[in-house]
Amino acid sequence: MDVRRLELLRELAERGSITAVARSTRRTVSAVSQQLKVLEREAGIPLTERSGRGIVLTGAGRALARTATDVSVAMARAEALWEDFKHAPQGEVTLTTFPSAGQMLLPGLLSAIAGLPALVILCTDQDPLVIDFADLTPDFDIVLADSPGNLPSWKERGLAVVPLMQEPLDVGLPLGHRLATKATLLPSDLVDETWIGVPHGFPFDRVLREIEVANGSPALIGQRFADNGIVEAVVAAGHGIAVLPRYTTNDHENGLITRPLSGIRATRQISALMRSDRAERPSVRRVVHELRAEAQRFQAAHEGVV
Incomplete structure (x- = not known):
């Protein structure tokens, strides 16, 4: 054939x-x-x-x-x-990402790749309303995705999946909120609060569902937004509380504070998804190597702050 x-x-x-x-x-x-x-x-x-x-x-x-x-x-x-026998990784690699992963990882990645003149990386960002980032793998060499962990559908597609980092998800509160004095929040602390949510199916929405299960009652959703910047602004203005990513939330500067959750699993995994054949290319392997190094550096730098 x-x-x-x-x-x-x-x-x-x-x-x-x-x-x-x-x-x-x-x-x-x-x-x-x-x-x-x-x-x-x-x-x-x-x-x-x-x-x-x-x-x-x-x-x-x-x-x-x-x-x-x-x-x-x-x-x-x-x-x-x-290619490994002939020369160093070279050529063009395409990468697409959701906004907050790009904010965390792309500046350092581009700096690292700049030292490899034969290797060119073309980056784009995607609307966060993309339901399944795995659908983008036919069109991009590397797709950055967030999820609770490795999804069964990724395995069914035969994708190469490289976990890059685990990011904690915290509760964002307006300054002066009654819960601001607590160092850590339990689901029971959050009963009767109004939430600024995200679209159904987003990783942050999963955390809210687990809070509902733990409390045995539905959460009151005041508004839903896909953009974290809008969520932060609405929370800071006192219209509710929200699940927000730890490393990219502009707390204090924007008039809000964040507190970690305990009693439920409140993290998201950020991974690089690739078609399995593209994952074998030296240029793609090198970009993934630099992504992993940048994720470790970024996470280590911010864990000391939280």
């Missing part, structure tokens, strides 16, 4: 439609369809089937798509080994 046709099958498994595959590979829809039909003849069994107006992979198609991933990983590993 032709490796390039196998790669198209893998793209179909990742992207869900022939139109999306054609767009990403800069081919026409008819060219992609034709190549997939050739692959199906080579395989000798149906690899796709009609579903509504589009097509989906059959069981055999999904199995062959997984094989295509294995082939891509093996080829990338071989190319990486050869």
Whole structure:
């Protein structure tokens, strides 16, 4: 079987439609369809089937798509080994991030990469309303994501996942709040408080759900915002309290204070997600190495402050 046709099958498994595959590979829809039909003849069994107006992979198609991933990983590993013999990591690496991870990690990362003139990193940030950052891995070499931990869907996709740091999540309070004198807060301290929440499904919302379970009563949500800066401003103005990330919250300066939570798990994991074949490239490996070093440096510098 032709490796390039196998790669198209893998793209179909990742992207869900022939139109999306054609767009990403800069081919026409008819060219992609034709190549997939050739692959199906080579395989000798149906690899796709009609579903509504589009097509989906059959069981055999999904199995062959997984094989295509294995082939891509093996080829990338071989190319990486050869590149290591020839020269230092070079070329272009694309990275995308959610805002607060970019705030923490990108300044130091860009400084480290600046010392490697043959390596170019192109960074972008994403709207925090992105539901699953793993969906971005077909389009970027490295995707920074936050979550309670390694998600089952990441494993199902066969992604390479590199945990970078664990960030505590604290409770933000306006200055002068009745709970400001406490060094640590329990869920029971927070009964009857008005919360400034985040959209459903965000990692911070999970903490609020655990507080509800611990107290046996629903939390009163006054407002919901995706942007932490807006949340901080609304809390500082006395309109409620909120779950906020420890390292990037501008407490005191913005008229609010933060207190750690105990009795529940209040952390988020920040990870680098990659397609497994791209994770083998020397340039990508070097960027991930620098990301891990910057995450450790940043976390160590801020743990002494909290």
